[in-house]
Amino acid sequence: MLEDVLSYLDTQHQPAVDRLIDLLKIPSVSTDSVYTSDVRKAAVWVDRHLQEAGLHSEIHETAGHPIVFATNDDAPKDAPHILYYGHYDVQPPDPLDKWNSPPFEPVIKNNAVVARGASDDKGQVCCIIEALMAWKKVHGKIPVRITVLIEGEEECGSGSLHNFVVENRDKLKADVCVISDTTMWNQDTVAITYGLRGLLYFDIKLHGPSRDLHSGMYGGILANPCNELTHVLGKLFDENHRVTIPGFYDNVQPISEKEQQQWNQLTFDEMTDCLSPVGVTQPHGEAGFTTLQRRWARPACDINGMYGGYGGEGARTVIPSFAGAKVSFRLAANQCPDRIGVLFEQWLHSHDTHGCRWEITNFGGAVPVAVSQNSPYMTAAAKAITVSSGKEPVLIREGATIPVVGQFKQDLGLDSLLIGFGLIDDHIHSPNERFNLDCFKLGCRTHAALIAEFANLK
Numbered sequence: 001m002l003e004d005v006l007s008y009l010d011t012q013h014q015p016a017v018d019r020l021i022d023l024l025k026i027p028s029v030s031t032d033s034v035y036t037s038d039v040r041k042a043a044v045w046v047d048r049h050l051q052e053a054g055l056h057s058e059i060h061e062t063a064g065h066p067i068v069f070a071t072n073d074d075a076p077k078d079a080p081h082i083l084y085y086g087h088y089d090v091q092p093p094d095p096l097d098k099w100n101s102p103p104f105e106p107v108i109k110n111n112a113v114v115a116r117g118a119s120d121d122k123g124q125v126c127c128i129i130e131a132l133m134a135w136k137k138v139h140g141k142i143p144v145r146i147t148v149l150i151e152g153e154e155e156c157g158s159g160s161l162h163n164f165v166v167e168n169r170d171k172l173k174a175d176v177c178v179i180s181d182t183t184m185w186n187q188d189t190v191a192i193t194y195g196l197r198g199l200l201y202f203d204i205k206l207h208g209p210s211r212d213l214h215s216g217m218y219g220g221i222l223a224n225p226c227n228e229l230t231h232v233l234g235k236l237f238d239e240n241h242r243v244t245i246p247g248f249y250d251n252v253q254p255i256s257e258k259e260q261q262q263w264n265q266l267t268f269d270e271m272t273d274c275l276s277p278v279g280v281t282q283p284h285g286e287a288g289f290t291t292l293q294r295r296w297a298r299p300a301c302d303i304n305g306m307y308g309g310y311g312g313e314g315a316r317t318v319i320p321s322f323a324g325a326k327v328s329f330r331l332a333a334n335q336c337p338d339r340i341g342v343l344f345e346q347w348l349h350s351h352d353t354h355g356c357r358w359e360i361t362n363f364g365g366a367v368p369v370a371v372s373q374n375s376p377y378m379t380a381a382a383k384a385i386t387v388s389s390g391k392e393p394v395l396i397r398e399g400a401t402i403p404v405v406g407q408f409k410q411d412l413g414l415d416s417l418l419i420g421f422g423l424i425d426d427h428i429h430s431p432n433e434r435f436n437l438d439c440f441k442l443g444c445r446t447h448a449a450l451i452a453e454f455a456n457l458k
Contacts, residue, residue, distance in 0.1 A: 001139060001143075001452065002387070002448065002449060002452040004138050004139070005131075005134045005135055005138050005139070005448045005452075006388070006445055006448060006449070008134050008137060008138050009130065009131070009134050009441070009444050009445055009448060010441075010445075012130075012134070013441055013444075016126070016130045016440070016441075016444060017108075017113065017437060017440070019049070019126065019130075020106075020113065020118075020122065020123055020126045020435075020440065021106045021113065021115075022045070023042065023045050023046075023088075023117075023122050023126065024104070024106040024113065024115040024116075024117055024118060024122055024123075025104055025105070025106060025115075026038055026041050026042045026045060026104070027090075027093075027103075027104045027116070028041070028042035028088055028089050028090055028117070028152065029089070029090055029091070029092050029093070029116075029155075030064075030065055030089035030090075030152055030153050030154075030155050030156045031091075031092055031155060031156045032092060036065075039065045039066075039088075039089060039152050040065070040066060042088045042089070042152065043059050043065070043066040043067075043068050043088060043150075043152055044059065045088075046068045046088050046125070046129070046150050047059050047068050047070075049129050049133070050068065050070040050129065050132070050148055050150075051070075052133055052136075053129060053132035053133040053135075053136045053142075054072060054074075054132075054136040054140075054141060054142065055070040055071060055072050055132070055146065055148065056070060056071050056072070056073060057069070057070035057148070058070070060164065062153075062160035062163075062164060063159070063160055063163075064152070064153050064156075064159050064160045065089065065151075065152030065153050065160070066152055067149065067150070067151050067152065067160065067161070067164055068088070068148070068149070068150040068151075068152075069147075069148070069149055069168070069171075070146075070147070070148040071145075071146060071147050071148075071171070072141070072142055072145065072146045074141045074142075075141065075142060075143060075144055075145045075146065076143070076458065078458050079143060079144045079145050079454075079455060079458045080144050080145065080175045080176075080377075080454045080455070080457050080458060081144070081145040081146075081147065081173070081174040081175050082144055082145065082146055082147070082174060082175065082176060082177075082178055082451075082454055083147045083148075083149065083172060083174035083176070083177040083178070083408075083414065084128050084146070084147070084148045084149070084177070084178050084179075085149050085150070085151075085177055085178075085179050085404060085408070085416075086121050086124065086125035086128065086149075086150050086151075086179065086180065086181065087121050087125070087150060087151050087152065087153075087154035087155070087181075088121075088122060088125060088150055088151075088152055089151070089152045089153060089154055089155050089156070090116050090117035090120070090122065090155060091116065091117075091120070091155050091428075091429050093116045093431070095431065096431075098430075098431035098432070099431045099432055100114070100431075100432055101114060101432075103115060103116040103431075103433075104116060106118070108437070109434075111436060111437050111438065112434040112435060112436045112437060113434060113435050113437060113440075114432055114433065114434045115433065115434075116433055117433070118426070118433050118434050118435035119422040119423075119426035119427075119428050119433055119434065119435040120181065120422065120426070120428040120429065120433070121154070121180070121181050123421075123422075123435035123440055123443075124180035124181060124420060124421055124422065124435075124443060125150060125180070126440070126444075127180055127421060127440060127443030127444045127446075127447050128148070128178075128180060128447050130444040130447075131444050131445075131446075131447035131448040131450075131451065132146065132148075132447075132451075134444070134448055135448065135451060142451060143451065143452070143455040144451055144454045144455050144458075145174075147171070147172060147174055149172070154404070158403060158404060158407075161404065161407070162407060162411070165407065165408070165411045165412065166411060169411065169412065172412055172414075173412070174412075174414060175377065176375075176377040176414065176415055176416070176417060177405075177408050177412075177414050177415070177416040177417070178416070178417050178419065178447075178450065179402070179404070179405065179416050179417070179418050179419075179420075180418075180419055180420050180421060180443060180447070181402060181418070181420055182398065182402075182418045182419070182420030182422065183420050183421075183422040183423055183424055183426070184420065184421055184422065184423060184439065185266070185393075185394045185396065186267075186423075187423060187436065187438070187439065188391065189389075189391060189393065189394055190385045190388075190389055190391075190393045190394075190419065190421070190442070190446065191393060191394050191395070191396045191419075191420070192378065192381055192382065192385070192393050192394075192395050192396070192417060192418065192419055193396055193397065193398050193418035193419075193420070194370065194371045194372075194373055194378070194395055194396070194397065194418070195296065195297070195333060195368075195369060195370040195371065195396075195397030195398070196368060196369045196397065196398055196400065196401055196402055196405055196406075196418070197296075197299070197300075197330040197331055197332060197368050197397075197398075197399050197400065197401055198330070198331035198332075198335060198337055198365060198366050198367045198368035198369075198401060198406065199328065199329070199330060199331065199337070199365040199366045199401040199403070200328065200329040200331060200337045200340055200341055200344075200362075200364075200365035201326070201327075201328045201329075201362075201363040201364070201365060202326070202327045202328070202341075202344065202360065202361065202362055202363065203324065203325075203326055203360075203361040203363065204229075204324060204325050204327060204348065204358065204359070204360050204361070205322050205323070205324040205358070205359040205360075206225045206228055206229045206232075206322060206323050206324070206353060206356045206357070206358060206359075207225065207321065207322045207356060207357045207358075207359060208222070208223055208224065208225040208228075208319070208320070208321060208322060208323075208355070208356045208357075209222065209319065209321050210321065211321050212309075212318040212319065212320055212321050213318060213319040213321075214317065214318070214319075215317040215318055215319050216317065218319050219317075219319060222319070222355070223353065223354035223355050223356050224319050224320070225308060225320055225321070225322050225323040225356050226308050226309050226320055226323040228323070228353045228354060228356050229306070229308070229323040229324075229325060230306075230323075232348065232351045232353065233303055233325060233327075235351070236301060236303075237301075240286065240287035240288070241284065241285055241286050241287060242286055242287070243299070243301045244347075245340075245343050245344055245347045246343065246347070247339075247343050248299070248340065248343060249299070251334045251335055251336070251339075252298070252299060252332045252333070252334060252335060253297070253332060253333035253334040253370065255293060255297045259297075262394075262395055263292055263293075263296075263396075266292075266394060266396070268292060270283055270290070270291040270292075271283075273424075274291060275291075277425075285298075285300070286298055286300075295398075295399035296396070296397035296398065296399055297332055297333070297397060298332055299329065299330060299331050299332040299335060300329070300330040300399075301327065301328070301329050301330075302327070302328050302329075302330075303325055303326070303327055304325075304326040304327065304328050305325065305326040306323070306324070306325045306326075307323070307324050307325070308320045308322055308323030308324050309323065322359075327344075329344070329365070330399060330401070331365070331367075331368045332368055333368045333369070333370040334368070334370075335368060336367070337364070337365035337366065337367060341362050341365075345360055345362075348360065365401075366401050366402075366403035366406045366407070367406035367409070367410065368401075368406070369405045369406050369409060369416070370397070371415045371416065371417075372415070373395055375415065376457055377415075377417060377454070377457075378417065380450070380453035380454055380456070380457060381393075381417050381419060381450060381453070383453050384446060384449035384450040384452070384453040385419070385446055385449070387449045387452075387453075388442060388445040388446040388448070388449040389442055389445075389446065393419075398418075402418070405418070419446065419450075421439040421440065421442060421443035421446070422435065422439070423436055423439060
């Protein structure tokens with residue numbers, strides 16, 4: 001059965017590319033209200049094509065942008081139930097002057113489609129849709145139970161998703177979730193991402209005098225918020241670049257011997273594959289760990305920005321009334337965002353700021369995720385990838401965060417398979433975003449093969 005579906009996909013590659021281009025023409029920027037009607041147009045496009053795949057699809061209104069929700073009713077009742085997740089909204093295209101072609105006028109260049117959203121996430125969502133459509137066209141139905149949830153707010157925080165999931169928990173019950181919003185290991189090797197770091201984000205302000213003051217009159221006689229803030233934040237790390245917050249590392253899951261053996265087999269050069277392309281000449285981080293270990297399995301803390309006082313052209317000699325900073329944490333497996341948040345606030349308050357006052361805003365975060373490598377769905381996915389690509393996948397973690405993965409685990413008790421087809425140089429969130437068309441074709445074939453392998457599990 002699968003061979004016929006794969007053959008169909010191969011013959012229909014160009015129409016699939018044409019459909020992707022149609023979706024990419026819609027400027028579905030969720031962060032800007034100017035594009036609200038275009039975001040809805042993208043939802044309508046997704047809804048129409050899911051219906052073409054034989055699914056019962058509906059557009060659900062939310063307080064923000066619509067969610068497209070689809071199911072099939074003709075699969076065997078004892079078949080596995082798969083939840084597919086993706087998003088149809090995209091990042092803003094700015095800066096426009098850095099694009100080589102208009103961001104919403106897709107062009108094919110060097111065997112890649114160039115447009116905003118090409119890789120993140122419209123191209124990868126279309127891989128799923130094309131696979132579903134192919135099964136429907138060739139065999140009349142899809143042999144597993146399917147639920148598809150495609151949202152329109154991922155790029156602006158998924159504000160409506162939690163309520164939708166809670167309100168529709170029964171409808172979203174499934175055996176596993178499949179997400180395509182990650183990258184391949186390289187253009188020849190598909191990766192299954194089984195671990196993601198979590199996230200915690202703070203805005204902190206240190207308030208001093210009631211207004212900016214003349215540094216000649218007041219310098220040296222009272223606490224300067226900029227001085228005090230940098231003094232405190234300078235204590236965040238020790239000489240081994242370990243975070244000094246007491247208890248910060250207590251629950252970090254150690255790297256297993258099996259994992260380390262797998263990582264050792266990967267062809268990874270920290271300079272060529274990671275640092276040199278971004279203009280960095282040497283690695284740096286927590287002592288005693290490699291670059292991959294730091295990125296995939298160790299927590300990190302970063303000061304993302306600082307502000308306060310005068311930063312304009314020329315000189316203005318002031319003691320600022322406040323100073324602020326943005327501080328984020330990437331959390332390793334087993335770390336709890338709520339607990340780390342409490343520890344960080346306690347650590348800030350433990351310092352003498354000489355009369356300055358803290359204003360701390362916790363923007364929340366996402367839990368880290370580490371999925372078992374031994375589940376039947378992981379095994380099925382590995383088989384499917386081998387069939388579709390002719391090569392076994394690699395199993396990796398990733399240093400980034402996909403909040404919905406942790407949310408599905410918390411709200412639905414559901415593990416996710418992260419199988420992406422983007423490439424590391426796809427320029428996501430940057431000008432000239434692109435999606436390699438060979439990767440697009442492989443994504444369509446792999447999702448079709450996944451359905452066949454999942455069907456074999458019943």
